[in-house]
Each structure stands twice: as C-alpha cells, then as structure tokens.
Amino acid sequence: MELLKLQNLKMYYGTLRGDVRAVDDISFTMEKKDTVGLAGESGCGKTSAMLAILRLQPPNAKVSGEILFQGKNLLKMSDSEFRKNIRWKKISTIFQGAMNALHPTLRVGDQITEAILAHESRSKQEATEIAGKLFDLVGIGSERLDRYSHELSGGMKQRTMIAMSLACNPELIIADEPTTALDVIIEAQVLKVMKELQEKLGLSMIVISHDLSMIAETCNKAAIMYAGKIVEFGGIVKVFTEPLHPYTQKLIAAFPSILGSMRELASISGFPPDLLSPPPACRFHPRCPYAMNICRKEEPRYIEADQNRYVACHLVSR
Amino acid sequence: MGFREYLAKRIIVSFLVIFLVATLNFLIFIVYPADPTRYLLDPQLARTPGLVDVIRDQYGLNEPLHVKYVKYLGNMFSFGILPPHFGYSFQTHDFVANEMAWRMPLTILLLGLALVGNVIIGIPLGIFAASRRGTKTDVAVIGAGLFTYGVPTFFVQLLMILFFISFVYQTYGIKIFPAGGWISYPNPEGLINVMGDILWHMALPALTLVVAGFAGWALYTRNMLVDALTQDYVATARAKGLSERTILFKHAFKSIHPQVATLLTLSLPGLVTGAIITETIFGLEGVGKWYLSSLDRSNPDFPVVQAVLFVVATLVVVCNLVADLLYGVLDPRIRVGQRR
Amino acid sequence: MNNESVMKISNLKKYFPIKVGFIKSLASKEIPAVRAVDDISFDIRKEEIFGLVGESGCGKTTTGRLTIRLLEPTEGSVFFEGKDLAVVPNDVMRKLRQKLQIVFQDPYESLNPRMSVFDIISEPLHIQNITASEEQTRDRVHKVMEEMGLVPPEEFLYRFPHEISGGQRQRVAIARAFVLGPEFIVADEPVSMLDASIRTQVLKLIKKLVKQFHVSFLYITHDIATSRHMCNRLAVMYLGKIVEMGPTESVIKNPFHHYTDALIAAVPVPDPTARRIEVVIKGEVPSAFNPPPGCRFHTRCPRAQDICKKEEPELIDLEKERYVACHFPLGK
C-alpha cells in the first residue's frame, strides 16, 4: 500500500518582489518500508518540500496540491487533527543541525517523554522508561537522559534526535540532512545506527540531503530535485547507474569516490537559477549540454520512463 | 571556572563598586565650593564670633579631610543602624536615617507597584503578540512599544494629571484619584484606613508608570520570544505535535527566562529615575522628591544626597548580584562571565 | 612537478593556553593548554598540492595558519625561501607575504561585505604598495579576474559580495590571493561550502592555476574523497599529530595507519552498488586539552596493545615516501 503520495505539490513563498517558487509541482509515491532520498543542491526546494509535508511552512508560504498519507490528504486536515494524529505519532522528523533542534534549557530526556506524553496515554514513568530504551537503542545509554543538550557531543545530539524521532513508533520519518556538520567517522556511526534501526524496525524514511553519497548509502529510492522540480525519480540503483536526466548524470559524476579508479570529475557550467524568476520551459536548459530548441520553449512533462522510473526531460520523452 | 568561584568574584567586585561609589560620593562634595554654614545660619547670627565654628563643629565640618572620610565611611557602611545614622541633615538637623526610614517604604511601594504592574501587563502582552506574529495585534504591540520609547514618562504623567485631576476631578467633581500628596489631610484613623489611603494615593502615580512602561516590556518580551520562536528547537517542538500553548510557554518562554531576569535588573536604574520625577510631579514624600529638594541650589542638603546615592547604589548592586544568581539557576548552559 | 621543496616545516608546535580561574592557576604551576598542533614536520614541493586531511579539531587549520604565520608557533620552524618564517623580523615577513596567500572555506566570511569586488581584489596591491599607478592596479585586477573566469570584469567590479553567487565569491577570494603573484597558497577547505555542481568548477580552476603559475598549495580538507582528486601527497592528522603521510593514491588504496583506514572506510560512496567493508570505529575524538598518553589513537584503535598506551610512535618512512606513526602498521 502506498504510504505517502505527493501529487502536484507546490509551495510558493510570497515575497515583496514576487513569488519564490521553492517547490513547483512535484509528485512521487513511496511504499511502506521505502527509504526515499530527496537530493539536490542548496535552494532547490527539498527542505521546503519536507516542511510542506510536516505543515511547518512559514506563514508567507502558499501550499497547493495533494499530500496523501495513507490515503488521507494532509493538506485538508484540520490543524488540531493533524497535530494530534499525524505529527510525531505518524510522521516524525530528524532535523538538520541537532545542536539547534534540541531545546537548550530542557533535559534531553524530558524532550523525548514530552513527545510520548503528548500522544499516548502513558504515565510519566512509563514514558521515561521508553525514552531510556530508545537511548540504549541508539547507543547513547539511558544514563544520559538527564543531560542538557550542551553537555552532549555532536554525534550524541544527532542520536538523541533519532531516538526522539522513534518515540511514538511513527510510520514515516523524515530526516533533513541528518549528518551534515558531523565529522566523517561520526557521520558513519550515525548512518550505521540509522541503517540498523531501519532493518530492525522496518522504518519508512525520507532522507533529504545534498550529499548523493549519503543517499546512495541509505536509500532504496531517489528523487533528484533541481530548481523546485523533481527531474528524476526511481530505484536507487537505476538512478545512480543509468541516470536519464542530464542533470542527474552530471551531478553524480561531480561526486568524487574514494573507491575504484580515479575518474575525471564532471562540472556543470553556470549557476543554479534564482527561483524568483526561473528560466522558462525546462529549468535546466541554460546549463544543459544537450539543450535543444524545444527545451527552451516547452516544459518537459514528468513521465514514467520505465517501471517506477520517472523523469522530466525532452531527451527521454521524445 | 566554576559558578561558585564566579559568584565569589562577583561579590568582591560588587563590594568594590559600592566602595567606589561611596568614595566618589564623598569626593564630589569636597569639590563643591559652597559652605553649608552659609545657609544654615541666619545672616545676622553668622556675624556672631565663634558661632560659625560651633556649628561647623557640630556638623563635623572642621575636621581634616581624612578624618571626615573615615567618619563618612563609618556613617555609610553602618546603613543607618549605628549612630550617627548617615549623618545630620542640614534641613531637619536630625539623623538622615530617621527621615529615610519613613520615606523609603513609600518609594519602594511606588516602584514595587509600578514594576509588578509592568511585568504582569507587559510580559503576557508580549507573549500574546509573539504568539500572533504578523497580525494586527502584533503590529499594535510593536507600535506601542516603539511609541513608548519616544514618549517621556513625565509627559504621560502630566497627561494623566490633566485628565484625572484637572478634568475629571476638578472640573467635573468626580474624585477617582486624589489630587496629590501621599496621604489625605486630616489623616484617616486606624492603621487599615491609613494603609488604604496611602495605596489610594499611590494608585495614580503607579498607574502612570505602568502606562508609560508596559508597552516597552511587551515589545522586549515579544522580540525575545519571536527570536526564540524562530529557533530550530521550536520547529522540533511543533513537529512533535505539542500544542501551541506548550510550545509558547514550555519551550519558547522558558528559554528566555534568563533574558527576562536580565531585563528586570536592567530596568532598575530606570525605575529609580522614574521615582524622582514621579514623586516630584505627584507630591509624594518619597526618597526621590526628598533627594531632588535636597539638591536645591540655594539650600542643598548634602548628607541627604550622599545617603540616598549610597543606598540606591547598594540596592542596585545587590539586585544585580541576585540577578546573576538567578541567571545561573535559570540557564543550565551558563557560560560564566558571558551574561547579556 | 619536481622534488624541490618550497616550504619545509619541522617540529612545529602550537599550544593555546586556556583561561582558568585565578585561584586554580595558583594551585598548578603548569599552564594548561590545548595542544592544537603538536610537533609535526613535512615539506611542500614546487607545483605540488599537498593535502592535509583530518576531522574537525585535529589541528589542520591551525597548521595552515602557522605556515604563513597568521599564528605565532609555540615551537618549531617554517622554512620558506631559506628563511625561517617563525623568527623573521616583521618587515621581512611583510615583504614575504606577497608570496604567501590563503583562501578560506566560507566565501561569505572571507570577503568584506562593505567592499566592492574591485576593492577586495586590489586590496593586497594597496597594502604591499607595489603598483606604481592607478592604471597598473586596474590592469592587474582585470588580468587576474580574467584568469579566474570572472568575465567580463566590468560586470563584477562594482558589485558587493552579497550581490554575487557563492561560486563567484570563491573565485573572487582566489583572485584576491593571486593578485600578488604568490608562490605558496594555503587553501582551507576552499570548496566545502559550495554546491556539488559548482565545486568541480573551482577545483578545476585551482588545478589550472597550479600548472599555469607554478604555485604550490597546502590543501586543507576534511573531505578525503575530494582530496584524492586534488592532491599529490596527503598527510592525515589526528589530535595535532600527523599519523600518516605519502602519495595520495598510495595512502588511500593502501593505508598503513588504523586511523587512516577507519577514515577512508567511513567516507560514503556515491554508488549504491558498492558494498564497502564497514570499519566503523567507536567513540569520538578525545579532547586536545588532555590528549591520551602514548599513541593518541589508542583509545579508539581496534588493535591497540599495551605499548600503544605508553610509548608514542614516531613518524617513520616505511616505504617509498610512505610515512606512518604506528607501532603496528596495517599490512606489515
């Protein structure tokens, strides 16, 4: 069964100079136990998409389209229903930069139990026990429940966030750049914890990152975003080994690998567009080496190129 | 450096500050050229040989500087408990402490009422505005706060007098507030009546201080809260499905507690300033008015000025110390020495 | 590239004293210090990009600053053109600075927001006072901007840093470093703040400049995968020490030190089909304020023995320019 289905999701930020089209008509579907990687460069709208799913968008954002979660449209839900039934209980998150995502003057344990108490009718003691188990699970140790966040190291904070995201046994976890700002070895440790939990608990996740390597390691599906649009979506192996969209091709080739033989790194000429006035038609055409006339005139449709492979490019649709 | 060591350092510094203030306080009146005997005495009598010296002796004005200084320090640091109780007032020819003893409670009452009023109106209003960021309520609070910044308190007080006293009372005869002073004449009978009467007289002055100040408090609180509300941990709390109330009070407001404590201490100097003007305008016989009249050009009363300055400085320093303590309790992160 | 060395660093140390309470400082005689860089030696050759990798807090950035004397070393020497930069008088150092430059990680911080691109790039010329006329200044700024791909220069001259994109800023920062015609440049994570699609542009620019102007780079990074593409030789730092050093490809393919091994194993790979061996070491980097005795890595090393806790291993030449500081090197 489909766990989450985005249909024509749009999110525009109203600014004085016009609408910034941060997310412009994206669609994808994920099943239970899927781990979808949402990849793209900074400012491509991946974090905005996450905020839209969590309904945490800033007040100047306009969201349209459909977000179907287990068949229910999240955007049509009332605030209180969404808050009580979906947030954390069904969909939880691991935020970017755990040092800021944890409250500075509340004990980390309390921050977890508070989430449990908000959604489940349990006693304070039970909640503390659950939190302790979660801490053991992510490898921090339940004895650290009464610490403040500033007393934990960066890796431990990130683990705390992971433990917190598991507090109410959610159906879906959205992780926004979960390992950015961590050192390589700590990052590997955290990723290992995430992968283990994924296997053990059968989690469904959306992982948002600018780092394709990280997505390659953790996900089974990947969505590549460029300038507010998903340009390619599909199974992780297919997307990485046989990329269809020129942007995906270039982006993957731009990532250096520590394994295998040395290869030339690809570069993409030009700069990412301003989402206030993105290029017309295909948004990638000014930087695309294969740009044709039609690319400048017509926006490519987002089509199913293969089974469960979606792409938006004139090269493919022709 | 531990918190305890830090606190010990603060206490030592505080004591030094008080000492420094006391010394400056002494020096400034050495610099002042006027001779108090000039206005202590009837000009006729001043010609009487020896009388000036007698008076000067009585007030300890003939002693050498260092003796004066030591005596002065003794006077000050005994805090009015040991004689001669902050020295003799030139005006009343009595111990300064005796008069301060009944004036001080009046001032503390006034400032206490004003502070409590500001806090219980301003802070909730600020929270309310922050929770409604971007709405008209919020804009109104911001506007009022900015407005407060540009409006002299004494002008607000004059306007209130104009309205409540000149119009409502004196023109239309409706006596909501008394016309001035701190107690009715003749004095009411019985302790409770007296207390009530004093409170009634305090009401309008305190109210004016609240009116002139609450919007500033609201704006500060609002700004700090809005800052806190845009922090990532608030987004976390929201994503956790906590109610807006919990987010606002448990998460956002809790994180600004230390700043509120700081704000409280920083508002003290302003309050003291407010006392002088308010008491003068409303004719309250508190320390502020007393202080101002003691600075009268033709008839200055130095011992009073010195005593008041010293007591105020001590109070402010002590309050700052308390705030430091509070800060350490409220913020587990306390990074020593990096307050504010 | 030849083997002539441009810069030779030997036994370099940098300790940062820590502020302690007055009472405590009376109690202990020794002034406690963070040993950011603790006795390291290496040399950088002409036209070489020398990579310095390690996790945050390992002392690589401090090393970079020490090499061009942005920090005063506690001990040791930095030889450049036969002079020890650690002890040369200030006026000589001032002249030498023409040949030593630095490019920083964050292009948002390394450009003064109140200065225009022209002012930023021409600033070193003013400081060193080497152009005779305004025209000369102008021409040199123009030339260097063209080299950096900031064309046409007129379009950028008037702009302020916040008006140009991240990639362009980093080019401006590099232009600024190149305007004096340097011989040695410290590049402190020059691309880590840039997007993947821009990153390669800048990396290629640096490689081009090395060839064209015969400069040497000290390339500081935490990203070992990128350093593989950039550096001729690599030194791996851990807690203020160099634990391994050698030609890049050789170090990556065949690490001798357990830390290097773990570091390489931890790097994610942009290839879902690759199944790499998971050697995830436990724990986090200990504090540099009180580093472990003996081999500093022994607290986390999977093969630590008693000797590792007591005796500090020397950095020795194991084979063909491959230096390692380990009692039990991998594969030996």
Added chain:
Amino acid sequence: MKLKSPISEYRVQLWTRRIKNFWLDYSHNKIGLVGLVIIVGFVFTAVTSPWLAPYSVEEVRPDALKYNADGYAVPAWYPIFFPATANYPPQHELKLNWSMAAGELPQSLTANGSGRSFRVYYDANITGSSDPVEAVFVSKFEYPYKYMRIFEMQFTYNPRPESFVEIRRFIAGKWRVIGTTGSMLWKIEFELVRPDNATFPFWDNNWERNKYVNPHALPDFSDDATGDTITLISSDRTLPPKLGYEAWETSLMTAHLFLKPGEYLVRAKITFKPPDDIPVEEAAGSIEISNFDVEIRGRIHGLLGTDAFGHDVWSQLLHGAAISLLFGISSAAIAVSLGILVGVTAGFVGGAVDEVMMRIVDILLCIPVLPILLVLIAVFGYSLWYLVLIIAIFGWQGLSRVIRSHVLSLREMAFVECATASGASKGYIILKHIVPNVLPTALASMVLSVPGAIILEAALSFLGFGDPLAPTWGKMLQNAYAFGAFSPTNLALWDILPPGIAIVLICMGFVFLGHAIDEVVNPRLRRRR
C-alpha cells in the same frame, strides 16, 4: 578588455551606486519614510525658526518683561471649538487721540493742539470770575470684545504755566505792567464711559496748584506741581477699591467695566480755579495732556496662545526645535564616538584592557543616571553644553558592548585574516575593515539614542535642572506645570500639549529613522541567499 575610466571615476560611480542602493532599500520602508519626513520637518523648523517665529528667543524667555498677551491667552482658533471664548479680546495696543468734548469752552479757557497732545490755557483775568471752569477732553475707542481681564491705560499731563498774566497797576494815569504772574489750582478727573453711558470715574488727583510768582522777579517754577505720566493697570491695588471692588476681584471689575461691545469713551475733565490767596486776575496757566495709550491684555493670542508669563507659546515651540535637535544629535554623536572608541579598543586589543573596560561598562550600566546627573549639574553648573557632555558620558555603554562583541566577531572573520596574510598592519585593519563594518550599526544606534538624550534633557529641564535661559520644551512643560496651566480655571492645553507632543514627535521621528536605517544597513538582516 580594459577598464576605460580612471579609478577616481570608478569611485564616484561606486558611491553613487551605494547611495542609490541605500535609498532604494530605504524608500521601501514606510516607517522610515515617515521618520525622515518628521525629522526633515523639524530640521527645517529649527533652521528657519528665527524667521518663522513671530517673536525672538529673547522676547519669549521667562525673564522677558514684555507681555505678548495675557497669561494663558487662548489660541486664536479656540473659539471654533470653544464658543465661550469667541469674544475674548486679542491683544490691543491702542494709541488714542484726544479731542475736545462738544460744546463751548468757558471764556477763560482756550485750547490749542490736536490729536495726541492738547494744551488748555486758563486766564481768569478774562472773565474776572473766581468760579471753577472746566475743560473736557474725550477719547473714543471701539471695543467689540468681552471678558477682558487686564487692561492698562497711560496718559501724561503736564501743567506748564508758561503763559502768564501781566500784572498791571494804574500808575500815573495809565496802566503799567509791573510784573507777571500765573497761578492756578487745577484738578484732573479721569473716567470711563461705557456704551450704555454708565460712567466710572477711576482716577483723579487732588487739587494742585502752581506757585505764586514774584511780580518783579523772573518766574520761579521750582515748587510747582509738575507733570506726570499716569499708568493705570486694572490689577493696581488702588483701582478696584476706587470702583467698588475688592483687590482680588480684578477680573470681575474689568468684565463689568467692559461689559458690552461698543464705543467706549474716556473722558478727562480738567478743572481750573484761582487760588484763594491771590487776586483773581492773576490766576492763569496751562496744562498739556498727551499720549493716551490703552493696552488691553489679549486673552486670545496667536497660533498657540501664551504661557503663564503671557509669552507666545508658538514662538517658544519653534525655538525649542533647534535646541532639542542640536542637543539630541550632539550628545548622541559624542556618546556614539565614545562607544566606538571603547568598543573597538576593548574588542580589538582584548585581554586586560577589555576586561577593565567591560567591568566599567557593567558598573555604569547598572547605575541610575538621573540622580548622578542631578548631582553633577548641581555641583558643576546648569549650562546646556555642559549637559550635552554629561549626558553623552552616560550614554555610550550599551553601544560599546554591542560594538565590542561585533568587533570580536569581525576580528575573527576570514577577511581580516586575508588582509593580515597580505601584510596589513593592525591600524590598517581597524581603519579599513573593522570600523567600516561597525559604522552602520553605530550610525543606526546613534540615531536611536537621540530620543533618549532629548527625553533626558526634557526631564532635567522639567525638574528645573536645565539651562535656565534656553527655551526648551522641557522648560515649557515645567512652567506650565508650576504656574497653573493645569488648574481648572486655565486648563491651558495649548501650553501643555504642544511641547509634549513635539518631544514625542521628534523622538518618534528618530526612532523610525533609526529602525529603518538599522534594517537597511545591517547586513545581519539581509538575506544571505
């Protein structure tokens, strides 16, 4: 490709662009524009006040003796809102002419002159009668107002027996002139005639005489009654009793005297008669009466009425603008300079210097300023410029903290290290990198600290610790408060509200301006991407 223009031209372009960009950003800020308009308005007022104000500073200072109108005269537009004030008299300063009353003059009198001064000659010899004769002079003025409170009348009389009678004796069959003499008794009565012909005598002198003159000697006038200028003010002690009122009933009295609009008549009746002790034929002389001025103290005056001393409020308000602006800006500028100096020094030098400076700032921050200022003023003096200095000295602490922390972060910025790496000296870095980056903050903070200084000065003036000679708004409020503007009889809103509102307005102007500048100029608030 080559840059075509020389670098100096490039600089001009850069600055033009900077200013243009600043203005583009600024002009989007509505509050900022409002603030700008307010401040420009006040600056304009301050610059033009010497020409714009109806009265000069010296004319409206509390120590100025001349009245512009009655104390607490209402503004001219008041009757629109308060019809009761409709018939209030404006300031009248009439220079009236005398004329003879209708009817024949007695034979023994001749009058001479016109308008401002008249002279009456008396010669009893003509009729030989010893009966008193009288001359009546009148002066008229139209008075269409009501509710007069104070008036002032002034006239001069001058008995001058310059025409005297020849003393003739019948000697040797013919009249011979044997000497000259002139002597008379005279009296002036002064009365006001209301339009309804009710007459109120309100001044007279007793009979006076000029001296007998020795027939054989030259006239000697040394003991003569001399002339006098009589000033009659309605509040004179003597005037109300004469008219049957108590001394404190002055305004009642004037209201009664000037009851109805219409033509008022002032009558001066001069009576002559020969003294008893000389022959009738020898009685002669003259009196000159001149300069009849009537001042009716206006109860309605100008744009904003008058203050307690009868001085024009509008003029004071205009003159106050210059002082407030000058005061606020100069003390803020000095304070900000100190703040930059301390902040940059503490932040850049660091170490013990920083520690000591910040401790001092800590102490100064928690000291209540006003009590200290009061002592300092009491001890050292009340001059305005002195006030500027001490307010500035107590106004830089907050900014120096902000600047210090800013400098601390700037010092660690990569671009500073870049400059160092290029061989820049510390001085260069401070001047080229640190100061330009803190200046915008300092500028905004300077603008924002102007209101504080203005309010502090107003408060000090209000407490009577301001410059006694400067017409500041705080002083206006003090005078209003101290001299009865709040009493229900006066309720001089025009004297209370304008200075207060002016303070509020100018402060708001600076607050708005400062906030807008802060928003525009502070890169923290600029979006990074």
